[in-house]
Amino acid sequence: MRPPTRSDHTAPTDDRGTADPAASAWTPVVRPATRWLWLVGTALAVLAVHSNWHVAIAAWLFPIFLMRYARLRPPRVGIPRVGFAIAVSTIAWLGSASLLFAVNTLILPVFAALTVLQALAFAADRLVATRLEARSGLLSTLVFPVSLVTAEYLFTLLLRFGDYGALGFTQHANAPLIQLASVTGVYGVSFVVAWFASVVTWAWGAGFRWPVIRRNVLVYAGVLAMVLAAGGIRLAFLAPTTDTVRIAGISASADAMRASSDAQERAGIPYGDAADVADADQGEASAAFAPVTDELVASTQREAAAGARVIQWPETQARVLESDKDALVDEVADIARDEETYVNLAFALYGTEEPRLRNVAVLITPDGETAWTYDKAQPTPMEALRGIEPGDGDVPVTDSPIGRLATVICYDADFPDLMRQAAGKDAALVLVPANDWLGYENLHAERATLRSVEYGYAQVRQSANGLSTTIDHQGRVLAMSDHFTTDRQTMIAEVPVQPRTATVYSAIGDVFAWLCLGAAAALAALAGHQARRGRREPDGGGASRMPRIGR
Structure with a gap:
């Protein structure tokens, strides 16, 4: 030793x-x-x-x-x-x-x-x-x-x-x-x-x-x-008011998605790449995309007739050719006028010229007018690879009897400066079409609870391939629907009708972070x-x- x-x-x-x-x-x-x-x-x-x-x-x-x-x-x-x-x-x-x-x-x-x-x-x-x-x-x-x-x-x-x-x-x-x-x-x-x-x-x-x-x-x-x-x-x-409005989030069924996928395969555009769609027969491409858009329009009619005053589509579940866009908007505008409802359409928009692919949300008012056409400001890296062009980042708002409405699209909500814009424009309800994936279905929905608390507005987040939630201005989850546990995903919520609740954070921004x-x-x-x-x-x-x- x-x-x-x-x-x-x-x-x-x-x-x-x-x-x-x-x-x-x-x-x-x-x-x-x-x-x-x-x-x-x-x-x-x-x-x-x-x-x-x-x-x-x-x-x-x-x-x-x-x-x-x-x-x-x-x-x-x-x-x-x-x-x-x-x-x-x-x-x-x-x-x-x-x-x-x-x-x-x-x-x-x-x-x-x-x-x-x-x-x-x-x-x-x-x-x-x-x-x-x-x-x-x-x-x-x-x-x-x-x-x-x-x-x-x-x-x-x-x-x-x-x-x-x-x-x-x-x-x-x-x-x-x-x-x-x-x-x-x-x-x-x-x-x-x-x-x-x-x-x-x-x-x-x-x-x-x-x-x-x-x-x-x-x-x-x-x-x-x-x-x-x-x-x-x-x-x-x-606490929120007891005066509420009925809001519906809708997504296409698994059957409609399969029918569209099979048709896209036959048309030679299985992945919906912008270049492939532009080169394909436009009639075949339009027919391949139709099962999803047709079902979403039918669901819009159903929920509007049932009393929904706001209807939200999911992000890019619908695929629409530029040549078909006006007809789709006109069809939904007729429903919006007849049922006196707001419909926030969301879809991937394919053009034959640049930009060939856009990720957009289009709000139709009860007058049948288009209040906004918003391009996603922050495409994900995967979307960037597909050639989706980012929007200008100007968050749109419009007045309504249930408070000011605004929209961003999915990943946009992860950027505080975009969500702060909605608060700065006094939005009381932010409509968020979204599209997630298995393994990621809960994260965005859960993060949205803190976004609502930060800025004092309610959110309706309708997600294809994810968790859809409606959240009030204090982070309470008012309704929830899971894409992976239901065939036809429809989320119904009674959302309080009230102005945006002012918050200190929306006024001073990241002062606390700077102090740290x-x-x-x-x-x-x-x-x-x-x-x-x-x-x-x-x-x-x-x-x-x-x-x-x-x-």
Whole structure:
């Protein structure tokens, strides 16, 4: 048995990592097992990422284990491994959403950037928060939440890929909590969730000794209690009116879709590529698309006669040739006039000249007039590959007896600046035709709950191949229909008739996110100053150092 060497031992430390000068440098080190922390944190991170099978509570818990792990390892070891855990959760999300292999090369680098930004929040906790603990435990707990919000906001701001990755979306079903979004946007919800994890991690480092952790735990508990109480008050006292209007969302049946698909196969346009449709026999193409459009028109007639005052079609389920567009609009205009209803048509529009393919929504009023023709402003990367031209991004609105109406199309709703336009134009009801896919059917619908809270308007989101929902201005789901569990998807909702509810967030925008960005920079600067000051002190600032932990 070899004699012990200095590499096997180090000075023991207290719970904050402060070296005990009274102990011998030859005292054996206690090497705590840390691998289980990483494994638990990684597993919870996979469950926490917003997906069809996410678990809301996991979003509160997973950072605790990963931050604790990083704090017990040297930075050069802990930070990359935590980054790898975040990468695992991202890959799991891409796989669950059927995006891991069925994407172009643009998506993977974008989500790699998101992974790096999120990992930087954990790096900030390891490198910044631990240096601030000796100065202020409360300040140190703020490092992770402000850094995480900064990462989420920078992703939205710089990558222009929507606001994916925001932790707050996982809390979409927590009605009192998500009311905070009416002031801070989704970023405030992310902050509250991340701050909880940071406080628990700090308390863990202090051995959960109540006299030591009491003040900071009570500060967080008080803030959380106020947020939940304010959310409950908002739900109770700003509840929607009892005056409602009947709204219907309709989609074509599986039989109609199969009939159209078979006809497109025979016409030589199985995938509906713009160039193939333009080159095909236009009569055959029109006949191939007809089963879906005919059924949607029949469903429009049925629901209008049943009393629906607004009818919403799904995104691009209907395919329409430019030469057939006017006839379709005229047919629906007759229904709208006869039944005194608004119909928001949505379809893929094929032309023989550029742009050959457009993704549009057309609102027909009870006068039979066309109130808007809106082109999707943010085509997905897959749509861009198909040649769909983006619109100008000017969100249309129109007055109606049930409040101002507006529309965006599916992925547009992931861009806060577009949804803020609708609020700025006092829209009370936003119509959102959508088209999702298996593995992704819930995500957009769940994100829409926070959009409504942020901007104070109701939404009708009718999705082909996804979850259709009607949501009021406080994020309550009024109606829901799942494309994959029903043959003929029709969603009926009684939606409150009222003006848009003004929100702080719609007025001030992302001020909270900018404040977090500034706070992250300030805390990093303060930690740097603390480190320089520690190096100048005779004892080398040992109180700010973490213990050396072996593998």
